[in-house]
Amino acid sequence: xxxTIRDVARxxxxxxxxxxxxxxxxxxVNAATRARVAAAVEQLGYQPNRAARGLITGRTGNIGLxxxxxxxxxxxxxxxxxxxxxxxxxxxxxxxxxxEDAAAEVGLVRALAKQVDGLILCSPRASDADLSAIAQDTxxxxxxxxxxxxxxxxxxxxxxxxxxxxxxxALGHRKIAWVGGPVTSWSTQHRTLxxxxxxxxxxxxxxxxxxxAPTYEGGMAAADQAVATGATAVVTYNDLVAIGLLxxxxxxxxxxxxxxxxxxxxxxxxxxxxxxxxxxxRLPKQEAGRIAVxxxxxVLDDPDPGTAIGTRGTLHGELxxxxxxxxxPQP
Amino acid sequence: xxxTIRDVARxxxxxxxxxxxxxxxxxxVNAATRARVAAAVEQLGYQPNRAARGLITGRTGNIGLxxxxxxxxxxxxxxxxxxxxxxxxxxxxxxxxxxEDAAAEVGLVRALAKQVDGLILCSPRASDADLSAIAQDTxxxxxxxxxxxxxxxxxxxxxxxxxxxxxxxALGHRKIAWVGGPVTSWSTQHRTLxxxxxxxxxxxxxxxxxxxAPTYEGGMAAADQAVATGATAVVTYNDLVAIGLLxxxxxxxxxxxxxxxxxxxxxxxxxxxxxxxxxxxRLPKQEAGRIAVxxxxxVLDDPDPGTAIGTRGTLHGELxxxxxxxxxPQP
DNA sequence: CGTGAGTCTGCAATCGGTTTCACCGGTGTG
DNA sequence: CACACCGGTGAAACCGATTGCAGACTCACG
Numbered sequence: 241x242x243x244t245i246r247d248v249a250r251x252x253x254x255x256x257x258x259x260x261x262x263x264x265x266x267x268x269v270n271a272a273t274r275a276r277v278a279a280a281v282e283q284l285g286y287q288p289n290r291a292a293r294g295l296i297t298g299r300t301g302n303i304g305l306x307x308x309x310x311x312x313x314x315x316x317x318x319x320x321x322x323x324x325x326x327x328x329x330x331x332x333x334x335x336x337x338x339x340e341d342a343a344a345e346v347g348l349v350r351a352l353a354k355q356v357d358g359l360i361l362c363s364p365r366a367s368d369a370d371l372s373a374i375a376q377d378t379x380x381x382x383x384x385x386x387x388x389x390x391x392x393x394x395x396x397x398x399x400x401x402x403x404x405x406x407x408x409x410a411l412g413h414r415k416i417a418w419v420g421g422p423v424t425s426w427s428t429q430h431r432t433l434x435x436x437x438x439x440x441x442x443x444x445x446x447x448x449x450x451x452x453a454p455t456y457e458g459g460m461a462a463a464d465q466a467v468a469t470g471a472t473a474v475v476t477y478n479d480l481v482a483i484g485l486l487x488x489x490x491x492x493x494x495x496x497x498x499x500x501x502x503x504x505x506x507x508x509x510x511x512x513x514x515x516x517x518x519x520x521x522r523l524p525k526q527e528a529g530r531i532a533v534x535x536x537x538x539v540l541d542d543p544d545p546g547t548a549i550g551t552r553g554t555l556h557g558e559l560x561x562x563x564x565x566x567x568x569p570q571p
Numbered sequence: 572x573x574x575t576i577r578d579v580a581r582x583x584x585x586x587x588x589x590x591x592x593x594x595x596x597x598x599x600v601n602a603a604t605r606a607r608v609a610a611a612v613e614q615l616g617y618q619p620n621r622a623a624r625g626l627i628t629g630r631t632g633n634i635g636l637x638x639x640x641x642x643x644x645x646x647x648x649x650x651x652x653x654x655x656x657x658x659x660x661x662x663x664x665x666x667x668x669x670x671e672d673a674a675a676e677v678g679l680v681r682a683l684a685k686q687v688d689g690l691i692l693c694s695p696r697a698s699d700a701d702l703s704a705i706a707q708d709t710x711x712x713x714x715x716x717x718x719x720x721x722x723x724x725x726x727x728x729x730x731x732x733x734x735x736x737x738x739x740x741a742l743g744h745r746k747i748a749w750v751g752g753p754v755t756s757w758s759t760q761h762r763t764l765x766x767x768x769x770x771x772x773x774x775x776x777x778x779x780x781x782x783x784a785p786t787y788e789g790g791m792a793a794a795d796q797a798v799a800t801g802a803t804a805v806v807t808y809n810d811l812v813a814i815g816l817l818x819x820x821x822x823x824x825x826x827x828x829x830x831x832x833x834x835x836x837x838x839x840x841x842x843x844x845x846x847x848x849x850x851x852x853r854l855p856k857q858e859a860g861r862i863a864v865x866x867x868x869x870v871l872d873d874p875d876p877g878t879a880i881g882t883r884g885t886l887h888g889e890l891x892x893x894x895x896x897x898x899x900p901q902p
Numbered sequence: 903c904g905t906g907a908g909t910c911t912g913c914a915a916t917c918g919g920t921t922t923c924a925c926c927g928g929t930g931t932g
Numbered sequence: 933c934a935c936a937c938c939g940g941t942g943a944a945a946c947c948g949a950t951t952g953c954a955g956a957c958t959c960a961c962g
Contacts, residue, residue, distance in 0.1 A: 241708075242685065244948060255912045260950055270910060287685050291622040291631065292948035295917045300622065302665075310651045311840070313644065320641045323668050327679075332686060334633075335666040337654050348658075354573070354618055355663060456844055483844055490846065509642070513787055513814055515821070515846050575918055586942045591920055601940060623918035626947045909958080915951090922945080930937080 321529025400557035401434035412568035421477035459484020497566030516563035652860025731888035732765035743899035752808035790815020828897030847894035
């Protein structure tokens with residue numbers, strides 16, 4: 241039903257080859273012919289069939305995005321960024337959600353790999369070994385995770401933690417509790433390290449509270465233990481955890497920031513709606529998605545694997561001070 | 572690099588045609604041959620090239636999902652449902668975000684239409700005319716919107732409003748304010764109507780507060796006007812609005828539910844984390860996505876346009892009572 | 903005027919599958 | 933015994949684009 245390249249050719253009075261060239265290598269065809277082709281294309285509303293093109297060029301013009309959970313606002317934002325930037329390059333995006341399941345993730349990636357030119361893996365849960373294996377035979381860009389020889393975008397977790405600590409120390413806090421995320425999480429490890437270093441530099445004390453699910457419930461569970469450490473401030477793995485923690489503290493009648501200050505990481509939409517509004521380290525989420533697309537397309541265009549391999553973008557967080565942090569209570 | 576059907580054929584000692592048949596119409600080929608082919612497929616890890624198949628069958632095995640805003644938790648949930656169900660049928664999903672822009676939407680849909688077998692349009696902002704035009708030459712399923720002759724899934728807005736009203740009336744509320752969403756929104760119209768009817772049936776009074784953006788900010792803006800109506804309860808267009816309204820009421824020192832009760836619609840994750848936790852009408856979001864996929868695939872399989880046209884699924888909401896509603900204050 | 907270079911265009915092969923059609927051997931029927 | 937039929941298979945055409953190669957034409961130069 242839709243017009244084919246032959247229809248255009250017939251209408252323009254040229255051969256299909258010429259139409260093809262007029263569209264993809266305009267400088268190779270005579271200006272007059274080019275104009276005739278353009279007119280015919282216009283008239284028929286012709287759009288080349290991507291499947292047919294892909295068959296011969298080996299490029300599909302599609303990329304895939306794999307995230308652990310679309311309903312998580314962090315990943316939704318990244319997806320939004322990916323999607324917006326991909327459109328600019330006329331690339332379509334397959335989105336897949338693994339439901340936080342590492343095994344499902346590997347299967348999904350394998351299935352998707354055949355249908356796309358490259359994949360963006362956001363906070364993948366797969367093992368380093370699986371990840372490297374995948375990157376072997378597929379163009380992959382990692383977001384929020386690193387793996388040997390695979391290009392990616394990461395956040396400057398150390399820098400973010402440093403900002404949070406500087407803020408809290410300035411407010412007089414000397415003992416700070418840390419609520420970590422999943423033990424296997426790459427981010428948890430780096431954030432723990434960054435926080436620990438920053439606190440050491442300021443001569444303040446770190447109280448580790450352990451690992452919790454990166455959810456509202458995880459935050460509620462962590463609250464009592466965080467308070468029990470005697471810390472006057474709590475930094476959490478992400479905003480969702482911080483908001484859960486806030487809820488539990490409120491339920492127990494503990495004042496924020498009067499008794500305890502709370503800092504999250506991410507700056508999801510919910511954070512400024514929390515009560516009290518959450519102080520947090522804002523991570524540029526859509527930006528990560530946009531850069532991931534640029535990086536992936538660069539990898540695709542460069543046939544030489546040496547260039548892009550190891551290319552790694554770093555994005556910096558920004559401390560957003562709201563109402564959940566205040567001066568440390570006088571003992 | 573990846574194995575082609577010819578590789579499989581050679582290994583199995585048969586012709587490509589037989590391999591094709593063994594895979595797509597197994598009953599047409601001898602069991603022994605079929606086994607040999609299966610073994611060869613297994614050994615080579617063969618997966619048919621979708622582009623090549625699509626070229627001849629005219630089916631891509633892909634569907635598209637278009638939403639106004641991926642970062643909106645409501646749409647993220649729908650996307651999650653679509654995505655999960657599509658995977659079950661081995662169908663890949665293109666996701667596109669229109670940024671709430673009706674014009675961009677139409678363009679996006681046109682571009683996407685060529686690359687997929689069908690589209691799921693979730694809460695499309697386009698005009699009825701544009702929508703019908705699109706449905707003319709593309710397989711479309713609507714979610715949260717109706718259009719003449721286009722199949723879709725909608726929510727039973729009337730039923731949801733009825734539940735909310737019954738709850739509020741039972742608590743003694745006699746005058747209820749309604750904060751509407753965008754005037755052009757299909758949902759706004761139906762929710763307004765449903766609320767109005769339910770209130771009439773209970774002999775209670777409706778106070779319309781006007782149209783507001785379906786956002787947190789919209790809710791903050793609506794709060795003062797809602798209070799000024801003298802109503803003892805407020806129903807809002809969605810949960811985001813309700814949460815914004817809650818924030819503004821808190822800022823003004825108005826107690827919820829002591830002075831005013833608040834009811835939202837959607838039941839997004841944020842709602843149970845609000846303070847007070849929000850009473851709301853839960854809409855099955857992932858379910859809508861799942862059904863939309865089923866419906867779309869049914870449309871695709873049925874060459875007769877008469878059957879599916881006008882097929883319309885209705886999903887029912889469920890009142891979730893939390894802490895934002897209570898007995899009407901005694902005058 | 904012949905020749906070579908250069909520009910532009912068309913022919914035909916190709917990508918990896920699906921599908922039509924013909925064919926083959928074997929069986930059942932008139 | 934001739935014929936139709938049937939299950940199973942292969943050869944070849946085809947889907948809609950791209951691209952290597954060769955031909956046609958123009959132009960300049962010797």
